[in-house]
């Protein structure tokens with residue numbers, strides 16, 4: 211499979227020649243300014259935050275938040291109107307939005323999916339080593355008789371999932387907002403019309419927690435790049451004429467449930483450690499790991515070689531130790547680590563996972579009972 215160029219444009223090719231009606235006559239797409247896009251999205255009660263100009267990652271944190279470790283949800287900068295910690299700062303406050311985009315008019319727009327009740331399937335078309343068939347669709351064994359020789363990207367795994375369920379391929383769903391990404395991927399936007407059910411985000415490179423290989427889910431704990439955002443790689447271009455997300459189809463909602471994407475409102479406590487030491491509050495263990503994970507996430511705003519691997523190692527090792535001692539759910543921690551690593555270094559997901567798994571198991575073999583957390 212390596213060396214074969216993925217046919218990631220399959221099924222969407224013919225639409226590249228179609229233009230939205232407002233651009234067909236001039237041939238040049240008059241893109242709205244990011245500030246207008248942000249205001250429009252906020253008007254729909256979709257919280258927005260600025261992206262780094264020319265990039266798909268959030269605008270950089272303030273100096274202090276770059277060096278200190280804290281839970282983003284408790285960052286004091288938000289009250290002061292700063293945009294630290296990406297989607298954690300997202301807002302629908304128009305005055306704040308105006309201030310942000312006057313300060314950085316070139317910033318692209320990110321939408322915080324959870325509070326907007328959005329569920330976006332993010333199909334990755336990057337060339338990647340295709341894993342074993344049991345890792346393509348989590349929980350669905352694909353018999354050896356099924357020929358997978360053409361399979362190369364998330365377009366193929368999502369189409370396969372749809373075929374298994376006898377449902378239409380979401381990548382071809384012309385009833386909802388679909389946005390082509392500069393790298394040839396596709397964002398399929400849906401709105402969750404059942405807001406009491408909250409879906410978590412996941413990355414398609416983590417086969418144990420994904421919907422399908424190379425298909426990310428952007429929901430709670432994630433953001434999505436708004437259409438018309440331009441990065442150095444190109445434009446996020448809406449396809450066809452539909453500009454509204456359709457309700458999440460029932461079969462996809464069932465698949466998200468099946469693959470463990472529903473966030474439980476009352477978390478199930480992990481096994482209690484079989485020792486007499488004071489049991490730390492799970493919240494404290496989580497806070498410690500989250501603060502370490504946040505240092506990984508913040509590497510998104512830094513160049514290569516600025517300690518990303520070390521930070522990821524440290525966060526995963528600590529999480530492993532706490533999970534080994536029963537203070538954390540290891541699968542959940544792994545998911546959060548994978549998310550943060552993917553966010554910071556999206557093009558090395560396999561390497562990220564190798565680091566995470568090695569450090570998690572090294573940590574788990576040395577259970578960690580932090581005194582300070584009791």
Ligand SMILES: [Zn+2]
Pocket residue numbers: 271272273274275285287292294
């Ligand atoms: Zn800050």
Ligand SMILES: [Zn+2]
Pocket residue numbers: 275280282285286287294295
């Ligand atoms: Zn902060």
